[in-house]
Amino acid sequence: MTRAPAPPQPEPLAPGEALRNALSLIRELRATGAGRFWIALVLLVLGSLTEGLSVLLLLPVLHLLSQSDGGLGRIELGQHHIGALNLPDWSIGLPTLLLIFVGLAVFQMLFNRGKSVYLSDVLLDFTNRQRLSLFRALSKARWDRVSRMSGAELEHALTGEIERIYMCAFYVLSILQAMIGLAIYLAVCLAISWPMTLITLGFGTVALLVMRPFRRRAARFGHRLQSRRMEQFRTVADFLGGLKSARASNREARHLDAFAASLDQTKHDTREFTRSNATGSGLFQLSLTTGAAAFIFLAITWAGLDLTRIVALLLVAMRIAPRFLGLQGQAQQLLVSLPAWRHVRTLSRKLTAAQDDSAGEATHVPPLARSIQLQDVSYSYEDSARAALDGLSLTIRAGEVTALIGASGSGKSTVADLLMGLIRAQSGTLSVDGTVLDAKALRGWREQTAYVAQESFLIHGSVRANLEGGAHGQLADTEIWHALEMANADAFVRELPEGLETRIGDRGVLLSGGQRQRIALAAAFLRKPAFLVLDEATSALDWQAQDCIAHSVKRIARSGTTVVTIAHRPSMVRFADHIYALKDGRVVEDGRGPELMARPDGTFRLMLQHEGYENVVPLKTGESH
Numbered sequence: 001m002t003r004a005p006a007p008p009q010p011e012p013l014a015p016g017e018a019l020r021n022a023l024s025l026i027r028e029l030r031a032t033g034a035g036r037f038w039i040a041l042v043l044l045v046l047g048s049l050t051e052g053l054s055v056l057l058l059l060p061v062l063h064l065l066s067q068s069d070g071g072l073g074r075i076e077l078g079q080h081h082i083g084a085l086n087l088p089d090w091s092i093g094l095p096t097l098l099l100i101f102v103g104l105a106v107f108q109m110l111f112n113r114g115k116s117v118y119l120s121d122v123l124l125d126f127t128n129r130q131r132l133s134l135f136r137a138l139s140k141a142r143w144d145r146v147s148r149m150s151g152a153e154l155e156h157a158l159t160g161e162i163e164r165i166y167m168c169a170f171y172v173l174s175i176l177q178a179m180i181g182l183a184i185y186l187a188v189c190l191a192i193s194w195p196m197t198l199i200t201l202g203f204g205t206v207a208l209l210v211m212r213p214f215r216r217r218a219a220r221f222g223h224r225l226q227s228r229r230m231e232q233f234r235t236v237a238d239f240l241g242g243l244k245s246a247r248a249s250n251r252e253a254r255h256l257d258a259f260a261a262s263l264d265q266t267k268h269d270t271r272e273f274t275r276s277n278a279t280g281s282g283l284f285q286l287s288l289t290t291g292a293a294a295f296i297f298l299a300i301t302w303a304g305l306d307l308t309r310i311v312a313l314l315l316v317a318m319r320i321a322p323r324f325l326g327l328q329g330q331a332q333q334l335l336v337s338l339p340a341w342r343h344v345r346t347l348s349r350k351l352t353a354a355q356d357d358s359a360g361e362a363t364h365v366p367p368l369a370r371s372i373q374l375q376d377v378s379y380s381y382e383d384s385a386r387a388a389l390d391g392l393s394l395t396i397r398a399g400e401v402t403a404l405i406g407a408s409g410s411g412k413s414t415v416a417d418l419l420m421g422l423i424r425a426q427s428g429t430l431s432v433d434g435t436v437l438d439a440k441a442l443r444g445w446r447e448q449t450a451y452v453a454q455e456s457f458l459i460h461g462s463v464r465a466n467l468e469g470g471a472h473g474q475l476a477d478t479e480i481w482h483a484l485e486m487a488n489a490d491a492f493v494r495e496l497p498e499g500l501e502t503r504i505g506d507r508g509v510l511l512s513g514g515q516r517q518r519i520a521l522a523a524a525f526l527r528k529p530a531f532l533v534l535d536e537a538t539s540a541l542d543w544q545a546q547d548c549i550a551h552s553v554k555r556i557a558r559s560g561t562t563v564v565t566i567a568h569r570p571s572m573v574r575f576a577d578h579i580y581a582l583k584d585g586r587v588v589e590d591g592r593g594p595e596l597m598a599r600p601d602g603t604f605r606l607m608l609q610h611e612g613y614e615n616v617v618p619l620k621t622g623e624s625h
């Protein structure tokens with residue numbers, strides 16, 4: 001079982017980097033929509049400020065009860081001054097007060113419900129935006145880069161990590177809300193007594209500074225958690241990808257052990273973090289309680305405040321302390337999930353930087369009429385010392401079947417990728433009907449191409465859904481059956497329990513390899529492309545089925561589809577109109593079948609001889625084996 005190289009792991013987030021990442025997240029949140037970030041923030045702040053409002057209203061009620069002789073008297077507040085704050089002179093009856101109390105609770109409930117829904121909408125839109133932008137970047141990135149990336153890493157980024165980004169955004173908003181709330185309460189505190197405000201601020205700041213080691217620990221834990229999750233994703237992907245061969249040689253236990261070990265490590269790390277988190281919160285709470293005690297002591301002995309002010313200050317302090325506590329807790333939680341944001345952002349940037357220059361607006365390419373030409377092309381894969389193609393030229397004539405043959409690694413698939421415009425040669429040109437295709441035209445060109453590979457991709461759906469997936473518009477049953485017949489698939493589809501409506505399992509797992517290939521071929525035929533590439537597309541079929549498909553391919557070519565077939569078996573090559581033999585990225589032989597058969601040591605002749613076709617001349621149109 002092969003394992004894609006693990007992407008290099010970044011370092012845990014340093015404080016400066018964490019701040020930069022949090023700021024970039026805020027920028028992205030703001031970009032979610034006109035003012036929605038600010039509305040969400042205002043709602044959060046209002047929600048937190050009105051949290052205790054109805055409870056606070058109980059104070060005058062209690063005051064009223066203590067003043068009255070048990071009847072429904074009026075509460076007389078009179079004119080009060082708390083520092084620079086002037087409370088209005090008003091009186092209110094108990095029933096009104098209780099009604100206001102209930103009314104406030106109802107308002108609060110409705111407000112909180114609306115706030116939660118709005119916040120969830122903003123966060124979901126933000127996460128979906130990130131998901132779509134990553135998806136878009138992935139679909140527009142150069143094929144040679146994407147094909148080298150680890151599928152598990154991409155899957156992890158698009159699913160698991162995006163969920164954690166939701167939490168990142170939530171914690172960032174919570175921190176901002178706590179900071180704004182804190183500023184408002186400090187302003188109130190300031191109106192009552194500025195020395196006590198400074199003391200409160202000092203206590204809180206010192207407590208936050210003292211807690212720095214706990215935040216660093218959270219950052220380290222977040223980093224470890226990120227690596228472990230990635231590891232688990234890869235283990236599961238490897239296990240599922242190679243399930244059959246693993247089970248065939250009793251190697252599933254190894255995957256299980258690796259998975260269990262990773263889960264154990266995650267559990268161990270999480271327990272450590274929870275312990276550290278709880279210790280941190282406990283210490284923080286303790287320091288705030290000590291601070292409150294010192295606060296009262298100083299307020300009475302040093303600042304000499306009267307009781308009304310002390311009570312007012314304490315009420316405000318009771319709202320300030322949880323905010324400091326919340327800031328610490330939210331910062332820790334943010335640091336745990338922030339590596340997911342960093343990873344998705346880095347990945348998105350990497351993919352955007354590797355954007356295919358044909359990814360923009362497409363230029364229309366007129367339907368293929370005469371030929372596709374590669375002229376003197378050279379191509380080297382990234383980090384590869386050897387050129388995959390080296391000054392190669394060839395011409396694919398429209399309406400013909402052209403075969404590419406050659407030893408493994410000679411460059412056949414690379415030629416196919418160039419012909420389809422999936423990759424661009426470092427030098428040389430690709431032209432269609434004499435026009436050299438630039439980046440924009442390459443995209444337009446791909447409107448006319450279709451590709452069937454050895455490992456065909458089928459969706460988890462019915463045969464019909466798989467066939468209709470690649471076609472333009474609705475298909476009539478007669479058309480579908482005709483394509484199935486051409487792909488030599490009609491007989492087995494008829495025998496399926498529900499015919500066309502039979503579900504074929506995840507990636508067509510309920511079909512045999514050869515049946516999967518034939519469904520993929522039928523789907524390609526239905527698409528009616530101008531240019532069709534078959535890259536070992538019938539490798540899982542027996543020779544009779546291959547011969548049958550060879551004739552269909554020939555018919556398709558005659559009806560206007562230009563076909564390139566790549567195969568190691570003669571049955572999918574010998575019917576071709578023109579054959580190119582490749583070696584080390586160059587064309588070493590080309591011509592019509594009979595011409596090549598006449599060359600005693602030619603690649604084509606050797607290929608046919610090796611497979612027992614020694615005395616068989618290449619097929620002419622309409623011939624069968």
Ligand SMILES: Nc1ncnc2c1ncn2[C@@H]1O[C@H](COP(=O)(O)OP(=O)(O)OP(=O)(O)O)[C@@H](O)[C@H]1O
Pocket residue numbers: 147148381382384388406407408409410411412413414415
């Ligand atoms: N994604 C890649 N990254 C690096 N090198 C690659 C990549 N794909 C192919 N190569 C190299 O390029 C050369 C040509 O490969 P290519 O797949 O075109 O050969 P091929 O003739 O189609 O082989 P096969 O018959 O085995 O499919 C080989 O040396 C191969 O190792």
